[in-house]
Amino acid sequence: MPSADHRLQPRRKPRQVRAELTRERILTAAAHVFAEYGYAAGTTNRIAEQARISIGSLYQYFPNKDAILAELLVRHIDRGRWTRADQLDLSPGSLEAAVRALVRDAVHNHRDDPQLLRIMIEEAPLSKELLATIERHGKARVGQVRDFLDRHADVQVRDLDTAAELIVFTVEMNTHKLMADPRNIPVETFENELVDMVTRYLRGDR
DSSP states (O other): OOBOOGGGSOSOOOOSHHHHHHHHHHHHHHHHHHHHHOTTTOOHHHHHHHHTSOHHHHHHHOSSHHHHHHHHHHHHHHTTSOTTGGGOOOSTTOHHHHHHHHHHHHHHHTOSOHHHHHHHHHHOOBOHHHHHHHHHHHHHHHHHHHHHHHHOTTOOOSOHHHHHHHHHHHHHHHHHHHHHSOTTOOHHHHHHHHHHHHHHHHHTOO
């Protein structure tokens, strides 16, 4: 990701419902334009046209398309909390099902348009807000997984903190890679192989 500067900061934080709706229209339009035209050709003029607002109105909210893309990535990362982690079956023999729930949740959070996801990964500049979001999301996700490992009857690892870090990195990075570039690997095959790998590690299979 390219380095960031002050140009990435949104110009206007909506305080009224109408302004918030306009901002949402810009972000929705940008996601559509970037996915259809690519980042280089996804100009602010095209985004404004897609959002059905003037280019001047767009610039009241974002100074450029880099700031728009950075905001889209911040939102994408913020959606990544492991949902239903507190509803897992922790009884003996249920580890594989719990790991599958973790993997499926990650896949679900990355089901954006593959082209848009690839653009966000490759093109989004690093803003302070984006870096803070990545750190916040990482800590939350690792914390959830660490708590799950600590409570599940089947987990046999030497260090829970390290194990949680390894699992989050493995699941997140591989899911990002697959969903941004699906290639010829069916999602079901990816899920089964990743679940098998993580489950065997957590059970201490030799």
